[in-house]
Amino acid sequence: MPRLPRKPSAPRPYGVGAVTAGWTRRKASRAPRVVVREASGQPHALSPDDPRAEALLNAAERLISAAQREATG
Amino acid sequence: MRETFTGGVFWRADPMTPALTPSLALEYLHELSADIVAGVVLAADGALLAGAEELAVAARDLLAAAEDATDVHVTTADGAVFAARDDRHAIALACGRFALPSLARYDLRMVLADLAGGGGSKTREAEAAEADDADEAAA
Numbered sequence: 001m002p003r004l005p006r007k008p009s010a011p012r013p014y015g016v017g018a019v020t021a022g023w024t025r026r027k028a029s030r031a032p033r034v035v036v037r038e039a040s041g042q043p044h045a046l047s048p049d050d051p052r053a054e055a056l057l058n059a060a061e062r063l064i065s066a067a068q069r070e071a072t073g
Numbered sequence: 074m075r076e077t078f079t080g081g082v083f084w085r086a087d088p089m090t091p092a093l094t095p096s097l098a099l100e101y102l103h104e105l106s107a108d109i110v111a112g113v114v115l116a117a118d119g120a121l122l123a124g125a126e127e128l129a130v131a132a133r134d135l136l137a138a139a140e141d142a143t144d145v146h147v148t149t150a151d152g153a154v155f156a157a158r159d160d161r162h163a164i165a166l167a168c169g170r171f172a173l174p175s176l177a178r179y180d181l182r183m184v185l186a187d188l189a190g191g192g193g194s195k196t197r198e199a200e201a202a203e204a205d206d207a208d209e210a211a212a
Contacts, residue, residue, distance in 0.1 A: 052140065055134075060147035062134070067111035
């Protein structure tokens with residue numbers, strides 16, 4: 001039975017495009033992210049500009065610093 | 074701890090603890106995940122039940138900033154923070170950047186449920202003392 005031609009997939013980045021795409025992905029993965037869940041259990045990602053997200057990020061950074069100090073000291 | 078083998082049944086002399094205590098809860102969470110750097114258990118009013126006071130200060134600020142949220146997950150460049158609370162307790166954990174959010178959330182929820190199971194914020198001795206006081210008052 002003859003094989004059917006493969007369905008073409010989306011074009012992959014190559015060359016400089018591939019490097020840029022990888023850099024963008026890594027940058028996105030390192031970006032701060034805040035997700036909260038209300039009593040209903042629905043996750044809700046807060047925008048980085050949200051003042052609530054800023055307060056949560058500040059508190060989280062202090063918590064991580066304190067935890068690292070406790071772990072090393 | 075004393076164990077006796079009696080015809081195929083192991084009998085343990087010490088009764089099981091009625092619920093997880095806050096300090097045991099932290100140790101349990103540490104054993105569940107190697108990504109956890111440190112954690113803290115707070116009462117509903119913010120009182121420290123287990124963990125370091127320095128962590129508790131930041132955890133209280135985090136929970137205050139979370140407003141009505143019951144679960145919080147914050148990822149920063151240095152690590153991740155997971156926090157969950159119910160009517161009686163709140164737990165905040167500082168983890169490495171690659172901790173899995175779904176697992177951390179599940180573990181936190183399970184431990185919170187165990188803590189709520191039988192007065193986890195009190196020690197067995199405190200409960201026994203309260204029971205004695207109530208008996209004396211009734212008599």
